[in-house]
Amino acid sequence: MTGANDKLTAADYPLAEKRPDMVRGRRGKSLDDITLASVIDGSVTLEDLSITDTALRQQADIARATGRATLAQNFERAAELVNVPEAAIMRMYELLRPGRAASAEELLAVATELRQAYSAPRMAEFVTEAAEVYTRRGLFKRRF
């Protein structure tokens, strides 16, 4: 059996079929635990039907192993957003749209928040990069 640290490959895909032992919901439920009966009795909730950062990193490994490095990077960024609440995601997205942030500092504050509150260094770096480019291209002006 492959250890937890070994990288997954195309042979492990789809995980739900080939490696069901590795697939867990956010509260640790296995796919077999997620049944209609358990949804009806309330033991499975919407939270159990959500993807985990682990699953996204596993899918990133598979993407990289099949030659899709940029897709892997997206999954890795996504893994960092799994624990970011919906409202925060909406707020950050809105600030990244043109003319929403008044200055680079507003975006850099988001980067700091991502790094410190959500342990999301990749996303933080990504937003920092946006701040630099927006500065160079003059995007910090109001559109409405």
Add this chain to the structure above:
Amino acid sequence: MTQEPVGTANRWKRFSDWDERALRLDKFAAEDPENGFAAFSSPHDPKPAVELSAGAVASMDGVAARDFDMIDTFIANYHIDHEIAPEAMAMPSLQVARMLVDMHVPRGDLVRLARGMTPAKLADVVARLSSLEIAFAYSKMRARRTPGNQAHVTNAKDDPLQMAADAATAVALGFDEIETTMRVARNAWSNAVACAVGASVGRWGTLFQCSSEEAEELKIGMAGFTSYAETVSVYGTEKSFIDGDDTPWSKAFLAAAYASRGIKMRCTSGAGSELLMGFHEKKSMLYLEARCLCLQRAMGVQGTQNGGIDGAPVTCTVPGGMRELMAENLIAVWLDLECASGNDARATESEIRVGAKILPYLLAGSDLICSGFGSILKYDNSFNASLLNGEELEDYLVLQRDFEADGGLTPVGEQQILDLRTRAVEALGAVLEELDLGSPTAEMKSSVVTASGSDETRSYLPRDATIISEAILERGITVVDVIKALHARGFVEEAGHLLQLVRLRVSGDYLQTSALVRQGKVLSAINDENDYLGPGTGYRLDAQRREEIVAIRDVLTREEVLREESLHRAGEVKRISYRLKGTATAGNDRQEVVIGVSPAFGLKLFRTVAGHPLSAVMRELVDGIESGGCKARVVRLRHTADTSFLGLSAAMLSGSGVGIGIQAKGTAVIHQKDRLPHNNLELFSNAPITKLEHYRRMGANAAAYVRGELPEQVVVPTRGEAMGSRYHARVSLIYAIETEMAGEAQEPEELELAFLETKR
């Protein structure tokens, strides 16, 4: 003669005929690169080039790094593979173009090279391919082996009941994805619940999206109702991007956000969007699109909805526009992106252009051939009419059968559709009641089940949908509540199906490139990789899938034709008798016309293909002959069923030398004994449009020939109907019954006709 108005007298009237055709509603634009109207090349397109320095892209396609706009920057930072770029950019474009159509060069080799190519280079390569070569290369380069298709499910009233019924219908037809949108923006939640419930009827696995405002769409996804998103648009110029109210970074953030919620996502881009938005920078459509596609790979999205999309109509106004749409799709799959290949916004009013547009995709296959196919009627499509719609869906099913090509759809029987639609409206009705969102009446539901479109329903209106939609949003109803409601009301199978779909999120397997669900299993570019390397490889129609595709409705069989004929036997027996009087011999009455009927005439076959009973046809022929002062004698010829030889044989038995030959299907000829077999006097070959009066005049003309006159020949007027397509299958089956009864050595029989009814 009437006086022509001045000014039109010198016009060839064919132009007026052409003016009336639907094609002339299409408007065409002159090629004009300065104003953005150029499909493949503009003098302002850059020459392909890349310069790498100290681990960074120093310049790309003629632009220095310090002058990069946001799109250049994102592509340079995330798309260009520094290991591959020097090699890929140095290869002559023509050589790469040839590799794309070389079945011996594996897809993987070309995908690797694309990672090192700039937008200008990718465009330069595909521009060297003809339309046929693009289609072939597309077939080889698309990521997933098995083709699929996507449907639009919307209606003009935002009626959730109809949405559910139509979603179930689309699922039954085999669509892998369904996409909805609204007439009224705030009805999104009602649409989402209705489609999610409808799509759970019959089978599970059809992915579903609700196209709405970016933030709202993500929220609906988070509530579990949708399983994918595709309206994350990107553009090829910086100003268009900003006008679209996003940047590459905001869109890439959104891409990560969708993945973080376990929702499949693709971007959208297409030729013509920059032109429509007024910021084309004088570049060709293909070059701008190559930028969009490199950007999408750079963002790390698994796929793209690409091929004009909303810009397809304007793209199709310029020379090479349709070829350009194919070329940009080719770049998409070459960049290893899933491709939902357009063929959605109706780019023309001409049905010929529609058919021509779809054919290469049907033949080549695509991850999703249409994005989407209008599964509903044109007026119900809230995205605007698609290239193909509910009206034309059967045409598409037949095209699949004609070309033995898998377009992703499967014909469904009438009763099955009715059952599924009934189940879908009952299921949604139960959910609405259970969640206290509404209580649709039996009349509302039944009006929806049988309605072809919303004009025919007496159900919910947009305002009703708004009330439902706002309640779902305010009360925070999620997919789990809907699953429970279905279960509570006995829709256990549907509850299970919906849960299966949401459960896909846990493993995230369907986030990988080109993923869809077939028979409960995720199929993607990883476990269903396109392995095309020439004939015998890649996607092939297997026997079972072929059987599904060919099973369209109302297919004629020999048994069916014989059964229909036998229904007419009873009527004919009451109208006519053919008494056998022994072997027929040559006559010597100079006033007789012999009518030679075919072997099965009145024995196994009883009406012409125009539907005339043979008794009526015989009566007209006889009356016509007698009206010209001649006598009719009837013989059954049993050595041949061919019209010409029936006619000539009848003429040779006739004392006057004039005879008529007639087949049971109604084809007839007037012949004369000394003529060559195919050099007859008059031929009535278009049996389907030959009327009883024509048979009468035929008899009268035969008599005129006996008198030595030259009558006005009977011309059966045709309006150019496709007789062969309408009748030849039936005719061939009927004719085989005649030829089976014919035998070379069989003598002709003398018949005595008796008409058993008085003529009406």
